[in-house]
Amino acid sequence: MEMTLTICLLTCGILYKRRIMYILLSCSLPHNVDTHPKFHGLSLFVVENKPLPKEVQMVKRYLHVYCLDSEHFNILRHLNECLEFMDEGISAGDLVLVHCNAGMSRSGSVMIAFLMRQLSLTYLDASVYAKKMRPLISPNPGFVEQLKLFEQMGNVVDDGNDLYRRYCLNLFSEMIISTQNFSSLDEILWAADPVVNHTPVSLFKCKACRRPLFKHSNLIKHNVENSTVKMNNHVSEMSLQARLVLLDR
Structure with missing residues (x-):
């Protein structure tokens, strides 16, 4: 039985050459996600403390990055891997789903960082842009501090900085x-x-x-x-x- 999907469309129009980005709001995914027509050519990116069930991982490309929604967790150390995965999916013309438990803090932080780098935006501008598409986006205070640091480093993660x-x-x-x-x-x-x-x-x-x-x-x-x-x-x-x-x- 297919579970209900709640999806927020996040599109950046011609800036992304009509590539479409999604933020998945909950853990609900159809059991036949690998063959479901909505998810043809799907790149699924999970930023959470545990991976999704194996039957949900049967997509074209799948990446799980361990991340706690804690202000003391260093999300920057994983950001390069996250953004590279998203870049590869977009370049391949895939639909990219960015997923966490509530679609607020962890996935929201990654999306803000993606917008900052892709569009050369400040943290504030990228945050405003993302929240227009999904008002519930709300990185925890620690992630906000890290995203501002990301901006200070030129929207890249520089280990030597x-x-x-x-x-x-x-x-x-x-x-x-x-x-x-x-x-x-x-x-x-x-x-x-x-x-x-x-x-x-x-x-x-x-x-x-x-x-x-x-x-x-x-x-x-x-x-x-x-x-x-x-x-x-x-x-x-x-x-x-x-x-x-x-x-x-």
């Missing part, structure tokens, strides 16, 4: 401080030891054992007096670690 690297560090520190769960540091992705080659580079080593620790590129410039890094008062509470957090992944 100091603003982005500082944001990642603050996000990480706030998570640790708010939970007071310093043991969880062991579960965080740590940077591999820096590769030593013949290319001239500033390499910092342990004074005692001379083990390579980090390169100059791993440093984040900041004003010490007005530093936004909030880990200073908590470093002493942490157990000593032999590796560094990889900020430019």
Whole structure:
């Protein structure tokens, strides 16, 4: 039995050469989505904490990106993959469905970022544009902050950008401080030891054992007096670690 679909049409007219974008408002998809005439040539993009059922994944192209609707979740780290998938679907002439649980925060954030990059819009202009098509779009405060950072980086995600690297560090520190769960540091992705080659580079080593620790590129410039890094008062509470957090992944 086919389930009811609630779809909001988001079209950008000739700017997209008459390509049509949709935002799916709920989890409702027909069980025969792979053969359903409405979804011929469908690219389904799911930005949620869990994938859709396998029978729904039987479409032309499918991508699931793990994402929590939390203001502490870094959605920017997945944005390049999201936008590339959408670009490929549009280039192939596919119908692209962008889906999350409520069609408000996660999928809305991706759509706003897409408009920002495609049309060279500011966050504010892209947000207004998207909400005209779907008033319910409402990224959470953390996603709004990240989209504004996306704008500051020129509507691209630049892992080497100091603003982005500082944001990642603050996000990480706030998570640790708010939970007071310093043991969880062991579960965080740590940077591999820096590769030593013949290319001239500033390499910092342990004074005692001379083990390579980090390169100059791993440093984040900041004003010490007005530093936004909030880990200073908590470093002493942490157990000593032999590796560094990889900020430019």
